[in-house]
Amino acid sequence: MASTTASPHGIIGRPVPRIDGPLKTTGTAQYAADFHLPGMVFAVPVQATVAKGTIRSLDVTAAQAMPGVLEVLHHGNVERIYRAVPNDPNATVSETRPPLEDNRIYYWGQYVALVVAETLEQATAAAAAVKAEYSAETPQVSGELEPFAGTWHTVSARGKVDEAFDAAAVKVDQTYGTPVETHNPIELHATVAAWAGDTVTFYESTQGVVNHRNAMAQILGVPRENVTVITKFLGSGFGGKLFPWPHCALAAVASRRVQRPVKLVVTRTMMFSNVGHRPLTEQRFRVGASADGKLVALRQDALNHTSMVDNFDEGCGEATPYLYSVPNLTVTSALVQRNVGSPMAMRGPGAVPGLFAMESAMDELAVALKMDPVELRLKNDASIDESNGQKFSSRHLRECLETGSAKFGWSKRTPAVGSMRRDGKVLGWGMAAASWGAYRFGCSTTVELGADGKVRARCATQDVGTGLYTIFAQVLAEKTGLPFERIEVLLGDTTMPEGPLSGGSWSTATVLPAVAGAADGAIASLLQIAASTPGAKLEGADAKTLRLTEGRVHRATESAAQGVPFETVLQAARLNRVSADSTSGSAFEDPKAKGLSMHSFGAQFAEVEWEPGIARLRVSRVVTVIDAGRIINPRAGANQIKGAVVMGVGMAMLEETVYDPRNGQPINGNLADYLMATCADSPEIDVTFLDYPDYALNSYGARGIGEIGLAGVAPAIASAVYHATGVRVRKLPIRIEDLLQSEMREA
Numbered sequence: 001m002a003s004t005t006a007s008p009h010g011i012i013g014r015p016v017p018r019i020d021g022p023l024k025t026t027g028t029a030q031y032a033a034d035f036h037l038p039g040m041v042f043a044v045p046v047q048a049t050v051a052k053g054t055i056r057s058l059d060v061t062a063a064q065a066m067p068g069v070l071e072v073l074h075h076g077n078v079e080r081i082y083r084a085v086p087n088d089p090n091a092t093v094s095e096t097r098p099p100l101e102d103n104r105i106y107y108w109g110q111y112v113a114l115v116v117a118e119t120l121e122q123a124t125a126a127a128a129a130v131k132a133e134y135s136a137e138t139p140q141v142s143g144e145l146e147p148f149a150g151t152w153h154t155v156s157a158r159g160k161v162d163e164a165f166d167a168a169a170v171k172v173d174q175t176y177g178t179p180v181e182t183h184n185p186i187e188l189h190a191t192v193a194a195w196a197g198d199t200v201t202f203y204e205s206t207q208g209v210v211n212h213r214n215a216m217a218q219i220l221g222v223p224r225e226n227v228t229v230i231t232k233f234l235g236s237g238f239g240g241k242l243f244p245w246p247h248c249a250l251a252a253v254a255s256r257r258v259q260r261p262v263k264l265v266v267t268r269t270m271m272f273s274n275v276g277h278r279p280l281t282e283q284r285f286r287v288g289a290s291a292d293g294k295l296v297a298l299r300q301d302a303l304n305h306t307s308m309v310d311n312f313d314e315g316c317g318e319a320t321p322y323l324y325s326v327p328n329l330t331v332t333s334a335l336v337q338r339n340v341g342s343p344m345a346m347r348g349p350g351a352v353p354g355l356f357a358m359e360s361a362m363d364e365l366a367v368a369l370k371m372d373p374v375e376l377r378l379k380n381d382a383s384i385d386e387s388n389g390q391k392f393s394s395r396h397l398r399e400c401l402e403t404g405s406a407k408f409g410w411s412k413r414t415p416a417v418g419s420m421r422r423d424g425k426v427l428g429w430g431m432a433a434a435s436w437g438a439y440r441f442g443c444s445t446t447v448e449l450g451a452d453g454k455v456r457a458r459c460a461t462q463d464v465g466t467g468l469y470t471i472f473a474q475v476l477a478e479k480t481g482l483p484f485e486r487i488e489v490l491l492g493d494t495t496m497p498e499g500p501l502s503g504g505s506w507s508t509a510t511v512l513p514a515v516a517g518a519a520d521g522a523i524a525s526l527l528q529i530a531a532s533t534p535g536a537k538l539e540g541a542d543a544k545t546l547r548l549t550e551g552r553v554h555r556a557t558e559s560a561a562q563g564v565p566f567e568t569v570l571q572a573a574r575l576n577r578v579s580a581d582s583t584s585g586s587a588f589e590d591p592k593a594k595g596l597s598m599h600s601f602g603a604q605f606a607e608v609e610w611e612p613g614i615a616r617l618r619v620s621r622v623v624t625v626i627d628a629g630r631i632i633n634p635r636a637g638a639n640q641i642k643g644a645v646v647m648g649v650g651m652a653m654l655e656e657t658v659y660d661p662r663n664g665q666p667i668n669g670n671l672a673d674y675l676m677a678t679c680a681d682s683p684e685i686d687v688t689f690l691d692y693p694d695y696a697l698n699s700y701g702a703r704g705i706g707e708i709g710l711a712g713v714a715p716a717i718a719s720a721v722y723h724a725t726g727v728r729v730r731k732l733p734i735r736i737e738d739l740l741q742s743e744m745r746e747a
């Protein structure tokens, strides 16, 4: 295992508990819907009950006359809601069609009106009293994407894939499918919008306060400086909360209309139709190898569905071009329109469904070759990124596979289907490789050392539940030697310096340079003051010879105890604080990262228990080995990976959003009918981080760990199921019905 650089105060890389833990466990943490403003009223949307057509008539008279009702907004009376500028990366919206824009219906559940009333109950009752009539057409919500007659586009290509595949000694040619999955963070989407004159404040459930502000300013037609977005805590988002959805604009427009703060909470059922999902995918994989298992051809043709109003490309080819060494490769993709709400990124978009297909195909290839599936991956490990000829900044997939094998006990695996037993159950062992991109974007942060003895950081990014508050605190603790009680981290407020969107697992890698730089700047300023304050203990010292350790300023040649508490230095100089701002750039502009292919890697090993007599399948054990650079907080990091593995169990065996073909309604749009993995479904999970710093990405060597944990879990489970039952399930989720054909039923 790689050695990590020792840090002065030893807190980087330590498994420290989250600094915001007590706020969450005591219910003190305020999520968007927890904000109750004076005079606040409630908005409830009315949803279309057809998925395609037009609104023929909308009768709001009864609703308008009901007790407490202040306003009913609809396409006939709503003010102009502007469109977002297409492809503006700093002001992105999820669904580009503004709500209530016209009388056209594109998906079931689309908002057709919004009731604003004094209480939630009054608004809910009045929303139910709005009478809409539609000219409905038969919607397209089919779960089959083939046959597809549209336009394919090439994502990546090298060599001559079709010739090489035709000539290959051993081949797999199969189509794999992943279903619509709905993001189900515990916290519902919610917006509290409050106007004061020309300015508006949002208390939002968003993964990006800065983007949200920019997008809302554009949509509402006001300057950016008139919009403030606050997200102190997020009950996760998994991508569903990256960008604003129509309800955000509606809450703001309603608030402007009634001149009162408006709260709009999206219900769990609405979350199945109006705030994104992972789209349906169908992916044909052709994999060819020589008889000894060297890949010669790899072709992926991936379809995903999108909505009628947006072109959402899932990007199923995310990991395909660089994961393995193969001379002939082609990845193509295309979109198929459906009458569903717009899809959105969901944890590991592209890579996760793409790896389900590719790693399942690799397992099928291993079976065809009569070769161990770990051996097959090792044999085809890539030493460079063959899609572009770049070196990897840091790639340890081989060690992930080897470490995972050893920890899992893979050498004891017998390859024949159904050949492994324990306590009367059939065991299946499967594995898959994993990868996810590594990114760093721009970030600004302010750090101040206060005369009150505290150090503070401010940044307009947000902790989506992953531990970012604690990452900031660890850097401040490392730099100042102060305990967490004297550290304040202030995030989730657009009045602060601009920080990153919480997406793509890039937050930690992105904020580290800025917070470290700002802390260094504030400390340098403090040391200058210590050396130049008349009458102070360190007056006349060369600031370069001074240090801040354990919160005390001292000479480098002396101990911290011989120095002065930093707040005393500030008090002596009659300063309230010293502070510094730091802005760090994107890795794309960094010479250190230039020409390098940057990704995280991993290996997933899964064990299933199959009880053929009663057709009971359980995932009993997962070993996951992750190469995600240096791990800043192994406790929060392992928590991310474990959560992702549980999500992977759900993806493999439970999750699927099903649409009614008659009217396009998600028919399992609630947490009783949409199955997700719970504690009872969770296997024993063993998480290992390799902890090799990736200094090309930042000076701490950290990459991201949110999404890589989900990559590869579902194919490892599907391969384990094949090993136990002999049934190869190529279309998720794996259902008991799929396994009833198992030969092992009679075993």
Ligand code: MOS
Binding pocket: 207, 237, 238, 239, 240, 242, 345, 346, 347, 348, 349, 502, 503, 504, 505
């Ligand atoms: Mo992530 S799917 O970029 O929130």
